[in-house]
Amino acid sequence: MTAADGPSIVAGRRPYWQMGITLAVLLAAVGMIASHRATLDSGTDQLAAADRGWLLLACLAAMATWVCAAVAQQGTVAERLPTGRLVAAQFAACAANHLLPAGAGAAVVNLRFLTRCGLSTRRSATALAVKAAAGGIVRCVLGVALLVTSPGTVPLPARVPHMLVLLPVAAGAVVLTVAMSGRLRRTAGRALCDVRDVHRCRARACALWGGSLAFALLHAGVVVAMVHALGLALPTGRVVMAYLVASGVAALLPTPGGLGSLDAALALALTAAGAPGHTALSAVLGYRLLTGWLPMAPGLLVLGLLARRSAL
Template sequence: MTATERIPISPGRRLYVQLGITVVVLVAGSGVLVAHWATLDSGTDRLAAADGEWLVLACVAAMGTWVCAAVAQQGAVVERLPRGRLVAAQFAAGAANHLLPVGAGATMVNLRFLTRCGLSTRRSATALAVKAVVGGLVRCALGVALLVASPGTVHLSARFPHVLVLLPVAAAVVVITAAISGRLRRTVARAFADVRDVHRCPARACALWGGSVAFTLLHAGVVLAVIHAIGLGLPANRVVMAYLVASGAAALLPTPGGLGSLDAALALALTAAGAPGAQAVTTVLGYRLLTGWLPMAPGLLVLALLARRSAL
């Protein structure tokens, strides 16, 4: 079979593959939970006895993440979006993100919302891609800033300089690939045109980058507030770094809302930062409760309401 006769992988087949990987990760995570059920149970009891004021602060930070996500999404497009529905869409997208793998739930909700606001499908997809890329760049930049400001935050291995060399090499490979492929080159050119249009407006650029920075820091703030609520005094720089590392690692596993992958990565990162295992589990439980489990039901109700009003 020649290259032109190859049958492309259909979106449905890709979805089945992603769902299969999700099932495997969730089954493995369930096995880990069963094996460490005693630790999980003690963590739940410890969370129930935590400082209420710090938990309220963590709850406020969690609610702020939806506003920041809306600000960043507005910054990714030139057109003005309806503010109330935009924030509601981000709240609904967070709930939908816990139902489908690889962020597909949030992507589908936001894509539908942007097209309902009058953007073409291509420009809506570009806006979502720009927001995702900026979010990744922000996490990397914050991690580098922490390493520069606090060199003792993590212990760098001897291979770290090699990683710094590989990053520009990987970027060069992507650029060369885009230059060789005509269709890809045209797609990238249109995407860069949209990015230039956004950055020609200082208000949009500030919203995109500022919202992404605030979104990441508020998520780390939820983790930090839960840690203080259970009486664990870890330095803030270590907690932020632990969240940055965990969220980046969880993005490699396609589970709904990072379920299982983010939990394990965050627990391991907090343990590496100096938290005892039981306290690390308690922190992950509190973070999940405030950012995922409690908003799930109202988020799905908002999703249904937006769909009924033809906003999605």
């Protein structure tokens, strides 16, 4: 089996239940849109009248996310990756991510790019895993930092502090599962070796963690800019927390690009933060336009160009 055959074989073995969940979430999203058509029309009208300065700032933040993703990816490998093609690959991965469930599109594009740059399939997959883990850790740390520094800005249900006690229990269960499985233990050992290699070089560690942090903050910044463009006076910390919670919830549902799951979760989170329903929907529409829908067509063109030039 060649490296080129790997993604297709993996995709062919995708469990049917995952595809079923994807279709169910998409159908639920379509039903929700149909049942709230009037709210959607009102939200679209509000978006058309939004402040142009804040919209421009949101556009710049959205474009900067691809550069930050490239910086974080460079931090996972010792080899120097071609800068231009690396950024282009992140732009193409953003488009591909909206075609396959649960981030598989971006993973396949980046895996192909890294193997084309001379890395083995194992090292490429480990680099992607390290980048994904860093992104998840950064989002968790940002959420905890918001809760610690601004406890009054982010209202929490009374049960949340008690539920946090379950986190060490869940972490212990994961560690025990890895320790009991020989294959998982070997895989975790190789991953830890690669993580240690990353942190032996200060520049690589800074690129990985700095790029991951900037990526998360810029995505949250797009939502913040959209909220301000629509004239909402919500605290920035509350909007950032709404994005972090929504993106975490959407990651649990394997829909292409978080379609439906992220939209619903972010709209509900913004509504819980104090935004009116139609205005929250307008902010979600604006965020989706800038980070997913508008870049999709040029991203697919870049994807085809990279494949034609054997960069993927």
